[in-house]
Amino acid sequence: MLPNNLLKSIMRKFCVVPVTLIGFFFLTACANSQHVDHQAxxxxxxxxxxxxxxxxxxxFKSYVGEGTAIGAVDGLLSNARGNRQDMLAGAIIGGLFGGLLTALMEGDTxxxxxxxxxxxxxxxxxxxxxxxxxxxxxxxxxxxxxxxxxxxxxxxxxxxxxxxxxx
Known part of the structure; x- marks a missing residue:
C-alpha cells in the first residue's frame, strides 16, 4: 500500500495533464478566424x-532608410566619448542593426x-x-x-x- 502523501502527489500529476488539455482546447476554440476585429x-x-x-x-513604402539613419546616429552618439574609429564602428553597426530591425518589422512590402x-x-x-x-x-x-x-x-x-x- 502506498503512503497517503505519495498517492496525493501521483494524483496531482495525473490531473494536471487532462486539465491542461481541456484548458488548451477552450483557448483554441476561442481563436476562430471568422470573428470580426474590433476596428470594424x-x-x-x-x-x-x-x-x-x-x-x-x-x-509599399519602406522605412528601412530611416531606420538605418536612426541606428547610425544612435551608434555614433553612443560612442561619442571614444575615438573616431569607435564612433565610425558604432555608426556602421547601429545603421546595420537599425535597418535590419526595420526590415524585419515591415515584412514583405x-x-x-x-x-x-x-x-x-x-x-x-x-x-x-x-x-x-x-x-x-x-x-x-x-x-x-x-x-x-x-x-x-x-x-x-x-x-x-x-x-x-x-x-
Missing amino acids: KNQFVTEFYAWVENVEKIK TGYEYQLAAVDGDLVSVIADDKSAEQGQCVSVRVAGDVRIRLEPMGMCNEAAKEYSQF
Whole structure:
C-alpha cells in the first residue's frame, strides 16, 4: 500500500495533464478566424461580386532608410566619448542593426492593385497585400475597415449580374 502523501502527489500529476488539455482546447476554440476585429465596429460594410480586369504588382513604402539613419546616429552618439574609429564602428553597426530591425518589422512590402468591374457596372480599384486572383476571374469583395478579396466560381458573378439587371 502506498503512503497517503505519495498517492496525493501521483494524483496531482495525473490531473494536471487532462486539465491542461481541456484548458488548451477552450483557448483554441476561442481563436476562430471568422470573428470580426474590433476596428470594424461602427464601420460601413459592403460586399459585392466583381470580375478582375487587371492586377498590377506594387511596392509599399519602406522605412528601412530611416531606420538605418536612426541606428547610425544612435551608434555614433553612443560612442561619442571614444575615438573616431569607435564612433565610425558604432555608426556602421547601429545603421546595420537599425535597418535590419526595420526590415524585419515591415515584412514583405509587395502588394497588388486590382482593377475590378463590379457586377453593377462600377469600376473599383483595390489595393491588397496578397494576390488572390488573376485577370478574368470572379471574386467576392468585402469592405469593412479593411478589404478582403476571395476567389469565387465564375457562376457567382454571372448569377449576381442577372439579379442586378432585374432591378
